[in-house]
Amino acid sequence: MSSPTSLHLELPALPGELQGLRQEVRRFVAAERASGLLPYPDKIGLGFAPDVSRRIAAQGWIGMTWPKRYGGHERSALERYVVTEELLAAGVPVGAHWISDRQSGPVLLKFGTEAQKQEWLPKIVRAEVAFCIGMSEPDSGSDLASLRTSGTREEGGWRVNGTKLWTTNAHRVHCMIALIRTAKADEKNRQAGLTQVLIPLDSPGVTVRPIKSMVGVEDFNEVNFDHVFVPDSHVVGEPGNGWNQVSAELAYERSGPERWLSTFRLLAELVQALGPKPSDAARVEVGRLLGQLMAVRQISLSIASMLERGKTPTLEASIAKDLGTRLEQEMVRAVRNLVQQEDLWLRGEHAHLRSLLASAQRYAPAFTIRGGTGEILRGVIARGLGLR
Known part of the structure; x- marks a missing residue:
């Protein structure tokens, strides 16, 4: 069985100097895979591996934007975005530090006491505690x-x-x-x-x-x-x-790239299985999915920039989450249809694709619930646009 290929996102939206950081993350993932410490994913989801999170922490990739006095690294939100994007696209199990880094730490930074910051933030940065x-x-x-x-x-x-x-x-x-x-x-x-x-x-x-x-x-x-x-x-x-604080917290939860990258490995495995000469119908369908994915990514990137400027983009985050959820579910349906249409099940070498698709089909209903249901999000969007 061949090893899964990597399908990477490359857009000019990020500053050119971040390309070095992107390559650094890819080298880290490749070395982890080569050492046997990081198996290829066989199911959808963030995965929970404290040892992997500690090795990511050792690279300085947790608490990246936080002040150094709390153990952080004072890097930009876009640098954090690049690291996040690469880890998720590669299917690295980041669940042991994900919530702590994405929202619990930022909540403490914004609203916590000095004692709370001193007690919890350095431990989060070292991946010693999880929230x-x-x-x-x-x-x-x-x-x-x-x-x-x-x-x-x-x-x-x-x-x-x-x-x-x-x-x-x-x-x-x-x-x-x-x-x-x-x-x-x-x-x-x-x-x-x-x-x-x-x-x-x-x-x-x-x-x-x-x-x-x-x-x-x-x-x-x-x-x-x-x-x-x-x-x-x-x-x-x-x-x-609490309500005002949670509203700020949900902007972190709803806008991140995990809202459209949860099923990315599934798409990458499909591209590998289709090979260098896919059918015209397969090219059209994969192109359509990638076009939608890039559009949602641009929205997510813009929200990352707003968060870096200290804004609370509740409306924008709701839009990103709603669009990301629909894309994730559409991707599962489209990949399933292409697998059947192209008779990929008849080729026994695509074990990773089979296992990921089986997992994704069972997991997909949860996409609409986590971080707020689509109905609630559309209500938030309508109110934000003054429509209700």
């Missing part, structure tokens, strides 16, 4: 303002009770930044009274229950809080300001 997101709940769906996990005030902190659901990697990570209700909702402002708190997942009263998906893996979790004490020192930002 998960504590937003979704049972019966709340995408209506985040209806969450019921509560924080009751008591001396020195808050007593937390409730449940978070669909919490990715909670059974593997160290800490959650949870959104909880610390005051009653105002009927005219349901988003009021929400607060973000840091909850180490080994705290007394925390129970994490993995949920097996139809893909056959346990990535999602239900996390229960039974009278969990959260000291005041673990409140992130101002009590009651």
